[in-house]
Amino acid sequence: MNRFRAIAALSHIPACIHKAATPSKVSEPRKGSKTMDQHVINQAKLESFVMRAISDVTAGYMGVMVSLGSKLGLYKALAGAGPLSSKEVAKRAGCAERYVREWLNAQAAGGYLFYHGASDTYELLPEQAMVLADEDSPVFIPHAWNVPASMWFDEEKALNAFRTGKGIAWGEHDGRLACGVASFYRNGYRASLVSEWLPALDGVVARLEKGISVADVGCGHGHSTLLMAEAFPKSRFHGFDTHAPSIEEARQHAAAAGVTHQTEFGMAKADTYPGRYDLICFFDTLHDLGDPVAAARHAAAALAPGGTVLLVEPFAHDRIEDNLSPVAQLYYSASTMICTAHAISEGGHLVLGAQAGQARLAEVFRQAGFTHFRRAAETPFNMIFEVRR
Numbered sequence: 001m002n003r004f005r006a007i008a009a010l011s012h013i014p015a016c017i018h019k020a021a022t023p024s025k026v027s028e029p030r031k032g033s034k035t036m037d038q039h040v041i042n043q044a045k046l047e048s049f050v051m052r053a054i055s056d057v058t059a060g061y062m063g064v065m066v067s068l069g070s071k072l073g074l075y076k077a078l079a080g081a082g083p084l085s086s087k088e089v090a091k092r093a094g095c096a097e098r099y100v101r102e103w104l105n106a107q108a109a110g111g112y113l114f115y116h117g118a119s120d121t122y123e124l125l126p127e128q129a130m131v132l133a134d135e136d137s138p139v140f141i142p143h144a145w146n147v148p149a150s151m152w153f154d155e156e157k158a159l160n161a162f163r164t165g166k167g168i169a170w171g172e173h174d175g176r177l178a179c180g181v182a183s184f185y186r187n188g189y190r191a192s193l194v195s196e197w198l199p200a201l202d203g204v205v206a207r208l209e210k211g212i213s214v215a216d217v218g219c220g221h222g223h224s225t226l227l228m229a230e231a232f233p234k235s236r237f238h239g240f241d242t243h244a245p246s247i248e249e250a251r252q253h254a255a256a257a258g259v260t261h262q263t264e265f266g267m268a269k270a271d272t273y274p275g276r277y278d279l280i281c282f283f284d285t286l287h288d289l290g291d292p293v294a295a296a297r298h299a300a301a302a303l304a305p306g307g308t309v310l311l312v313e314p315f316a317h318d319r320i321e322d323n324l325s326p327v328a329q330l331y332y333s334a335s336t337m338i339c340t341a342h343a344i345s346e347g348g349h350l351v352l353g354a355q356a357g358q359a360r361l362a363e364v365f366r367q368a369g370f371t372h373f374r375r376a377a378e379t380p381f382n383m384i385f386e387v388r389r
Contacts, residue, residue: 062110063145065103069132070142074103075124078113079133083121138191146180151337158337167345170288170338171243177338178246182221185284188381189224194231197312197384200376204279204308208232212278215240215302217270217295218285222250222263229259238275240268270295276302281310284382286364287356288339290346296368300389309370309387311361315380318357327380331355358383 069075077092078084084092086101093100104122108115112132114123130137151158153174161168170178199205208214211234216225219239229237241247250265268274270285271294280299286292299309314331317323323332335354343351352360362373365387372388 063148065106066142067145075133078124079129083116083119083123085121138187140187143183144180146176150174150177161341168341169345170342182223186223189227193224193227197377201308201310201386207278208235211235214279215277216281219250220246222253222265224283225263226253226257226259229262230257237263239265240273242269271298276304278304278307279310283312286311287313287352287354288342290343291349292352292364293350293367296365300369311385311387313361313383314354315378315383316355316357318359323355328355
């Protein structure tokens with residue numbers, strides 16, 4: 001079917017179903033029928049939900065456009081330039097104008113830039129540039145689209161996992177996953193970790209300034225480790241992860257940042273890493289683990305007297321009915337394919353998922369012997385906890 005006809009057909013579904021389901025059209029149930037009641041479709045509700053579903057499909061299409069715009073330099077060509085024609089944008093980015101023109105119209109239709117009809121020009125507004133063109137902005141989003149791209153690529157693995165109950169380890173996913181997750185979290189950490197989260201912990205900044213030993217458990221590409229190392233040159237930082245390519249990336253990032261003398265990255269599980277530390281950090285990691293209680297117990301054993309655990313987890317309320325929001329939709333979806341799957345691959349002793357909530361997280365550390373668990377800060381995307389024995 002022609003794609004335009006398919007969309008047109010979909011747009012007529014509500015009316016067709018409503019017409020077929022009106023009481024005057026419903027035939028009498030057969031004798032012995034198991035279902036005596038017929039549900040009448042609410043046309044307004046159906047139309048509303050169809051449009052919601054279409055908007056989600058549109059978002060998937062737009063994600064591809066955002067990735068192209070970022071990688072081709074189209075957003076940077078537009079940033080700060082004021083209104084530009086499609087030819088001017090294409091020339092600045094070194095791309096073919098006809099493709100650029102169609103891309104620009106998709107952006108304008110989605111509200112990702114502003115179209116000036118009188119002059120047939122396109123403008124990336126400052127607020128849009130923060131999200132789409134400034135790679136150091138705390139709200140920069142294009143790289144995050146690597147995550148759903150990897151999820152689609154791994155669909156067969158997910159289908160098998162659903163049918164068998166088996167897990168999918170982090171390293172079994174398409175390589176875009178690690179890059180997308182690292183980039184998605186990096187700028188948020190950069191905006192808040194040193195300036196807000198660490199100061200929210202009692203006495204920790206003063207100790208970091210004097211010089212202490214810090215462990216970053218599940219460090220990934222090492223962005224969180226390096227942010228702390230750059231801010232506190234007298235302290236030593238040790239990053240641990242089970243994903244070898246991420247550890248290699250972390251070492252390269254440390255060399256580029258000039259902090260190799262302060263940092264060390266190595267392969268280790270969350271319940272076996274060596275050493276003793278004054279600060280142990282879990283950045284969006286604990287809920288991925290197959291046995292978070294064992295990880296918390298190991299942290300208790302590895303924590304120096306008077307030490308602190310910094311726990312950063314996705315924002316979530318304790319009850320499902322309080323988590324029905326766009327942010328929770330993102331986290332539950334990612335958790336289905338990534339977090340839950342990895343925890344099951346590690347044995348699945350306690351599969352928290354990415355929307356664990358404060359009460360369940362506190363219980364993990366209570367079982368591990370900790371007596372102090374305090375929410376020190378929060379953002380729309382994260383909860384930050386101070387944990388002590």
